[in-house]
Amino acid sequence: xSAIVAERLVRQFKAVRAVDGxxxxxxxxxxxGFLGPNGAGKxxxxxxxTTLLPPTEGRAVVGGxxxxxxxxxxxxxxxxxxxxxxxxxxxxxxxxxRLQASLHGLSRDERKTRGDELLERVGLTQAADRxxxxxxxxxxxxxxxxxxxxxxxxxxFLDEPTTGLDPQSRNALWVEVARLAKEDGVTxxxxxxxxxxxxxxxxxxxxxxxxxIVAEGTPSALKAEIGRPTVQITPREAGDRQRILxxxxxxxxxxxxxxxxxxxRLDHGYxxxxxxxALDAEGVPIDHLELDAxxxxxxxxxxxxxRLEGQGDEPGLEPExxxxxxx
Amino acid sequence: xxxxRQIAVLGRRxxxxxxxxxxxxxxxxxxxxFFLFVxxxxxxxxxxxxxxxxxxxxxxxxxxxxxxxxxFTALNSAIELGRDIDTGFLNRLALTPAxxxxxxxGNLAGGVALVLIQFAIYFVGGTLLGADFHAGxxxxxxxxxxxxMGALAIGAVSMMVALRTGSPEAVQxxxxxxxxxxxxxxxxxxxxxxxxxxxxxxxxxxPVSYLIEGLRSLVVVGWNLQALATGFAITSxxxxxxxxxxxxxxxxxxxxx
Amino acid sequence: MTHVxxxxxxxxxxxxxxxxxxLLPSLMFPLIFFVGFAGALSRVDQVPGFDYAxxxxxxxxxxxxxxSAAMAGVFTGFGIAQDFERGFARRLMIAAPRRSGIVxxxxxxxxxxxxxxxxxxxxxxxxxxxxVLGGPADLAALLALGLTVNVIGTLWAAGVALRLRxxxxxxxxxxxxxxxxxxxxxxxxxxxLTGWIRSVASVNPFTAFLEGARSLLAGSTETxxxxxxxxxxxxxxxALWSFTGLRAAERG
Numbered sequence: 001x002s003a004i005v006a007e008r009l010v011r012q013f014k015a016v017r018a019v020d021g022x023x024x025x026x027x028x029x030x031x032x033g034f035l036g037p038n039g040a041g042k043x044x045x046x047x048x049x050t051t052l053l054p055p056t057e058g059r060a061v062v063g064g065x066x067x068x069x070x071x072x073x074x075x076x077x078x079x080x081x082x083x084x085x086x087x088x089x090x091x092x093x094x095x096x097x098r099l100q101a102s103l104h105g106l107s108r109d110e111r112k113t114r115g116d117e118l119l120e121r122v123g124l125t126q127a128a129d130r131x132x133x134x135x136x137x138x139x140x141x142x143x144x145x146x147x148x149x150x151x152x153x154x155x156x157f158l159d160e161p162t163t164g165l166d167p168q169s170r171n172a173l174w175v176e177v178a179r180l181a182k183e184d185g186v187t188x189x190x191x192x193x194x195x196x197x198x199x200x201x202x203x204x205x206x207x208x209x210x211x212x213i214v215a216e217g218t219p220s221a222l223k224a225e226i227g228r229p230t231v232q233i234t235p236r237e238a239g240d241r242q243r244i245l246x247x248x249x250x251x252x253x254x255x256x257x258x259x260x261x262x263x264x265r266l267d268h269g270y271x272x273x274x275x276x277x278a279l280d281a282e283g284v285p286i287d288h289l290e291l292d293a294x295x296x297x298x299x300x301x302x303x304x305x306x307r308l309e310g311q312g313d314e315p316g317l318e319p320e321x322x323x324x325x326x327x
Numbered sequence: 328x329x330x331x332r333q334i335a336v337l338g339r340r341x342x343x344x345x346x347x348x349x350x351x352x353x354x355x356x357x358x359x360x361f362f363l364f365v366x367x368x369x370x371x372x373x374x375x376x377x378x379x380x381x382x383x384x385x386x387x388x389x390x391x392x393x394x395x396x397x398x399f400t401a402l403n404s405a406i407e408l409g410r411d412i413d414t415g416f417l418n419r420l421a422l423t424p425a426x427x428x429x430x431x432x433g434n435l436a437g438g439v440a441l442v443l444i445q446f447a448i449y450f451v452g453g454t455l456l457g458a459d460f461h462a463g464x465x466x467x468x469x470x471x472x473x474x475x476m477g478a479l480a481i482g483a484v485s486m487m488v489a490l491r492t493g494s495p496e497a498v499q500x501x502x503x504x505x506x507x508x509x510x511x512x513x514x515x516x517x518x519x520x521x522x523x524x525x526x527x528x529x530x531x532x533x534p535v536s537y538l539i540e541g542l543r544s545l546v547v548v549g550w551n552l553q554a555l556a557t558g559f560a561i562t563s564x565x566x567x568x569x570x571x572x573x574x575x576x577x578x579x580x581x582x583x584x
Numbered sequence: 585m586t587h588v589x590x591x592x593x594x595x596x597x598x599x600x601x602x603x604x605x606x607l608l609p610s611l612m613f614p615l616i617f618f619v620g621f622a623g624a625l626s627r628v629d630q631v632p633g634f635d636y637a638x639x640x641x642x643x644x645x646x647x648x649x650x651x652s653a654a655m656a657g658v659f660t661g662f663g664i665a666q667d668f669e670r671g672f673a674r675r676l677m678i679a680a681p682r683r684s685g686i687v688x689x690x691x692x693x694x695x696x697x698x699x700x701x702x703x704x705x706x707x708x709x710x711x712x713x714x715x716v717l718g719g720p721a722d723l724a725a726l727l728a729l730g731l732t733v734n735v736i737g738t739l740w741a742a743g744v745a746l747r748l749r750x751x752x753x754x755x756x757x758x759x760x761x762x763x764x765x766x767x768x769x770x771x772x773x774x775x776x777l778t779g780w781i782r783s784v785a786s787v788n789p790f791t792a793f794l795e796g797a798r799s800l801l802a803g804s805t806e807t808x809x810x811x812x813x814x815x816x817x818x819x820x821x822x823a824l825w826s827f828t829g830l831r832a833a834e835r836g
Binding site for chain 1: 344411415584
Binding site for chain 2: 608609612613616617619620621622623624625626627628630631632633712752755762763766767769770771772776777778779780781
């Protein structure tokens, strides 16, 4: 059975169609990466799948329950760490655990055991009795994750969980998410605007732009669909550019490379070793050589005509959070 | 988990959050008592005016800290609710099995619990200043109950603003309105002794006057059933109306399915 | 220094007049106090021994005038503290060749804002039937007294804000001023106060300011010399307080 199914999901906000007919299916135990720039509709989709927003059209079934008809049952099945860490600065980590566990109906003993276990797992045992306003960004995110897991959900929604975190905290979160899926069998629906995150973590990726899914598949399949790797060579002497271009001619088409580089996309059957041998045979001195595999950004570019990276500041379709929730 | 239990859990959180902000708490405790001390002392001679209903101005003003305290604490609770919406904490609660009515009333309940403790402190403070509480021991729970209704009414109105705007600053912004309502009432002078006609007319229309007069009657007279009944009736009506509109604002805000 | 002062004053005033959330409270509270006290308590002028000729509205107007003067300074202090918290003050400190101009600029802006608020309260007082027996010279002296109290409030709050550089300093700025304002003959003349409040009010400098203002409104200069005699040295003292606060802010 699929953990999450969405059919022609739409969310309209006054004049803005933030989600414009999304179909997706996430298998049990899968990590599904939902990748897109700011304002693409990721968070709105998550809000609908987690029952925080009713869809305007379409249907979604999460954990076997319809999000519209069986909202409370959906919420029992899922855990969510949303875009805002959403913690009370005057409560301690342990206070948060106690509050959330109480509301989920855990018994007093269970609250203590499960709470201690999760705090330990996310590395917050020592800080558990400190007020959250003294926590770093990474600590808040870890607490948020712990709270999302308190009631042992089978499906976990993570909305841009590593935004604003330092590389160390990010890696630690990735390790935990991967462990959750692999060892605990939790289905993870992860939204991100970081290519690397989707690439590393996700079993499958859905790329969303302007409210629609433009591509879906495993990261490697998506990249392979787009093309072959590109070799980029920095000549030692600027005058050698043409010689390098001539040497690369039989390996593939020239493409635009980084400033000062000569670049070519390698055809099937050729790889870096061939290029190095050819350059060596020509006796062309070079300063630097690198091989760039297609990235998910290239996939995004191919599907949408614009790049995913560097779109952080562009206005998107999704209204600000205050406009999203309620009138 | 029953709804009442959920309200208690969420109320506990609201209560703890408030008492962990000592600056806010200190202000809510100190200002009303300071105002009582200053005004009662400053206007003591006014108790000699013909027709003045109390033996001393302290007796006359004894109930006012209860209204001030109710105002500050209820407003602070609503500001925190605005903050919960602003930071996304309301979404966190929405994802739990907590019922909507529990989320709405839990915040209010925490405020009321805090304000009851404050009332005890005001009572002691006023008594130490020499006030004579004519209603006796039995009157204390009635005093607290009526003042708590006032806190609920203010809390519900402020909560409506918080839910509609999702902004703690917007809630803070309505403080002057309550302040005006307090001053344009029989807070400082009995209505029959207010000389300025338009002021007396506004004070007569102002529901805050009836809350104050109901509370005051317990101190000055003892058991004036009419004043008490009027105070409870008008305050209850305010609570009912503001909770009704708050519920509507809450439904619009909490769009979970 | 002058251009620094004017630049700061301009920015502060623009921020005040283009933001309702800044403008309204500073205007509303004096109006509410005036209407609330003068409107509700006008019968207090019938208390035996109350013999203020212009009447209770004028009696209260003097209080509201000086209370708003002092509190306007406190609001400015909040603004300075906020500027430090948001990093804007650092920008000012870097840009201003003569930093004392910063404090002067804030003070100038506060005076202008207070003058505007006072004119509203004065107009409302006249509408409520307030009687002013003082002539133009008395009113000019009243304005000068109000501006001096305004400067005292601003320099006090600025000194606190410059030292603590955080909005947490708000209560420290506000509470002493609040105490001084209310532990004075707010509702009845000093002679009609009894008990401990009379003792406190007798030594409270705000009492001297109040009595001076009330004299001027009544067309007398009886207690004015005392009022200015206390206000001016206090203004100088708090000028020292705020400028040493500026040095503390510079040191970081």
